[in-house]
Amino acid sequence: MKIWALLAIAVGLVYGALVVAGAAPADTAQSLIQGSLGSAKALEGTMKHFTPLLIAGVAVFFALRAGLFNIGVEGQFTVGALVCAVVALRMPGWLGLIAGILAAAVAGALWAYPAGWIKAMRGGHEVISTIMLNNIAGQLSTAAVAGPFKDPNQQGTTTASIDPALMLPSIWQDPRISAALLVAVLFVIGIWRWLGRTVPGYELQAAGANPRAATLAGIDAPKVTIRAMAISGAIGGIAGALQVVAYEGRFFAGFSSGYGFDALGVALLAGSNPLILFPSAALFAILAKGSTTIQVMNGVPKGISFVILGLLIVIFAAIRYRKVPVKES
Amino acid sequence: MNDLRLLLEGTVILGTPLILAAIGGYFSERSGVINIALEGKMLIATITVWLVTIATGQPVIGVAAGISASILFSMFHWLLTQRYSLDPIVSGMAINAIAFGAANFLDKRFTDPDQAGFPKLPLMAFWVFALMLPFLVWLYVRHTRGGLRLLAVGSDPDKARQMGVFPQRTRFMALIATGVLCGLAGALIVSNAGSYVDNMTAGRGFIALAALILGGWRPLPTLAACIAFGFFYQLQIQLQGTQVLGISAPRELWLCLPYIATLVALAGLLGRNRTPAGLGKP
Numbered sequence: 303m304k305i306w307a308l309l310a311i312a313v314g315l316v317y318g319a320l321v322v323a324g325a326a327p328a329d330t331a332q333s334l335i336q337g338s339l340g341s342a343k344a345l346e347g348t349m350k351h352f353t354p355l356l357i358a359g360v361a362v363f364f365a366l367r368a369g370l371f372n373i374g375v376e377g378q379f380t381v382g383a384l385v386c387a388v389v390a391l392r393m394p395g396w397l398g399l400i401a402g403i404l405a406a407a408v409a410g411a412l413w414a415y416p417a418g419w420i421k422a423m424r425g426g427h428e429v430i431s432t433i434m435l436n437n438i439a440g441q442l443s444t445a446a447v448a449g450p451f452k453d454p455n456q457q458g459t460t461t462a463s464i465d466p467a468l469m470l471p472s473i474w475q476d477p478r479i480s481a482a483l484l485v486a487v488l489f490v491i492g493i494w495r496w497l498g499r500t501v502p503g504y505e506l507q508a509a510g511a512n513p514r515a516a517t518l519a520g521i522d523a524p525k526v527t528i529r530a531m532a533i534s535g536a537i538g539g540i541a542g543a544l545q546v547v548a549y550e551g552r553f554f555a556g557f558s559s560g561y562g563f564d565a566l567g568v569a570l571l572a573g574s575n576p577l578i579l580f581p582s583a584a585l586f587a588i589l590a591k592g593s594t595t596i597q598v599m600n601g602v603p604k605g606i607s608f609v610i611l612g613l614l615i616v617i618f619a620a621i622r623y624r625k626v627p628v629k630e631s
Numbered sequence: 632m633n634d635l636r637l638l639l640e641g642t643v644i645l646g647t648p649l650i651l652a653a654i655g656g657y658f659s660e661r662s663g664v665i666n667i668a669l670e671g672k673m674l675i676a677t678i679t680v681w682l683v684t685i686a687t688g689q690p691v692i693g694v695a696a697g698i699s700a701s702i703l704f705s706m707f708h709w710l711l712t713q714r715y716s717l718d719p720i721v722s723g724m725a726i727n728a729i730a731f732g733a734a735n736f737l738d739k740r741f742t743d744p745d746q747a748g749f750p751k752l753p754l755m756a757f758w759v760f761a762l763m764l765p766f767l768v769w770l771y772v773r774h775t776r777g778g779l780r781l782l783a784v785g786s787d788p789d790k791a792r793q794m795g796v797f798p799q800r801t802r803f804m805a806l807i808a809t810g811v812l813c814g815l816a817g818a819l820i821v822s823n824a825g826s827y828v829d830n831m832t833a834g835r836g837f838i839a840l841a842a843l844i845l846g847g848w849r850p851l852p853t854l855a856a857c858i859a860f861g862f863f864y865q866l867q868i869q870l871q872g873t874q875v876l877g878i879s880a881p882r883e884l885w886l887c888l889p890y891i892a893t894l895v896a897l898a899g900l901l902g903r904n905r906t907p908a909g910l911g912k913p
Contacts, residue, residue, distance in 0.1 A: 323740055371720055373720075424897065426899070427906070430897060438891065442887065445884060448883075570721065603739035603740055604739075605738075608732025610732075612732065613725070620711075
């Protein structure tokens with residue numbers, strides 16, 4: 303009952319906002335779909351959001367299974383993208399591509415490691431430490447592309463661009479779909495099998511569900527926590543790297559448009575089933591791409607997509623992550 | 632001499648919104664509600680203060696409206712975490728997203744591009760209040776019934792419940808205090824800037840949270856951390872382009888300092904971990 307009430311309030315709020323913006327809600331919904339799925343070009347734009355959201359979503363999902371809120375995917379994504387761009391530009395060719403992605407995985411894992419260590423060894427909350435690491439990543443990566451890695455031929459704070467011929471190939475033409483999507487799908491399936499079918503995967507979920515019980519059962523819970531955080535960071539780093547080698551071709555200041563934060567929503571919507579990551583990442587990608595269209599076509603400010611996103615997170619968290627209520631008075 | 636005066640003034644200008652927000656966070660976190668939504672509460676206050684002040688021409692009404700908006704979001708936070716038992720972090724993230732989107736929406740929809748400046752608030756009153764506040768809060772939590780209850784609920788909600796204190800009620804009052812202080816901080820930020828840009832608070836809510844953690848969830852050390860952050864930020868502005876000890880560090884390195892200090896504090900390298908024992912418990 304309460305969930306439906308919440309949903310009704312959310313729909314009412316969004317509807318009201320559209321009316322305030324002077325746009326017809328039906329028209330707006332139509333341009334949202336048209337702008338994100340209506341043509342090959344629109345679909346390509348949506349794909350560009352879908353792939354990183356899916357992989358970053360896997361990273362957050364993985365950490366959630368271990369009982370960790372990895373809000374730091376934003377920072378790991380940024381660090382991974384920067385490292386990948388730098389390595390791929392220094393070592394051209396296929397070798398550089400692979401080396402760049404691997405280096406990004408290492409960088410992402412290293413960027414997440416302090417959060418895991420602080421959580422496991424010192425009891426400091428991982429959300430706070432990853433927020434701090436995100437901000438540090440944002441500042442340092444900007445400094446890096448403003449200083450040592452800046453392309454001298456460019457005005458803005460950006461690295462040079464990778465030769466388009468050496469970027470990740472596409473697996474489909476018109477609409478062009480990058481091989482990065484394939485990697486993302488493999489990640490989802492791989493994580494799904496790994497969590498469900500292997501001993502470390504089981505240990506990770508056990509430690510996430512109840513660290514005390516896991517410790518009594520002989521699982522080294524602190525070690526599992528640190529490892530889970532590092533792996534989650536590595537996946538986040540790879541998400542950033544693929545965004546460079548598949549779509550952008552370079553790293554620039556403000557590279558991530560909040561993928562790490564959206565990924566938390568993607569993972570929350572998926573709950574405990576990794577296969578639901580596909581529809582939930584698609585939903586977020588459509589919102590991200592379509593909101594630019596409605597801003598241009600219907601004059602509805604882009605901000606409305608964040609309001610919808612926030613409401614969605616609340617509603618789905620209410621469905622899935624309710625703790626046992628405490629009776630009072 | 633002029634430089635020194637500028638440094639002092641800049642420290643106060645940049646530090647006071649941080650103090651207000653951090654003490655706002657103090658009430659929330661001390662009552663047991665993890666609050667990463669200081670940013671969103673400040674942000675919704677900035678846009679409300681901006682629009683209402685311009686519409687009415689009365690800064691007093693504008694600030695009151697901003698505080699009300701911030702309280703409203705804080706109440707939403709209370710409702711989600713206490714009534715519906717939602718995770719405080721998830722709901723905090725959602726509140727930040729909603730505030731960011733709503734502020735962008737309202738700004739793009741209602742701000743007049745030809746708008747002349749924003750009336751200055753009585754800044755001295757704000758500054759004195761912000762600098763006195765941590766001392767008052769310190770006295771309050773040490774020497775009043777309400778303050779002791781706040782600490783009791785935040786340290787062990789179950790025991791507090793057994794002793795007849797209602798954690799949810801205490802948290803309700805605590806989150807109203809958070810809303811009021813974040814609203815004041817937002818008003819101060821708009822007044823300092825004199826104009827409105829998208830994402831007005833630009834992460835200052837997280838710096839305030841960092842100051843609170845660095846201060847070990849205690850009002851007076853938190854005050855010191857806020858002043859230190861304001862001081863270093865202003866120092867960085869004034870040192871821009873000049874060399875210190877033969878090297879000119881990029882400004883981004885300076886901007887990282889609060890976050891690095893907080894990580895070090897979280898890692899327990901600055902004395903024991905002072906996280907309130909009941910933080911995040913229902």
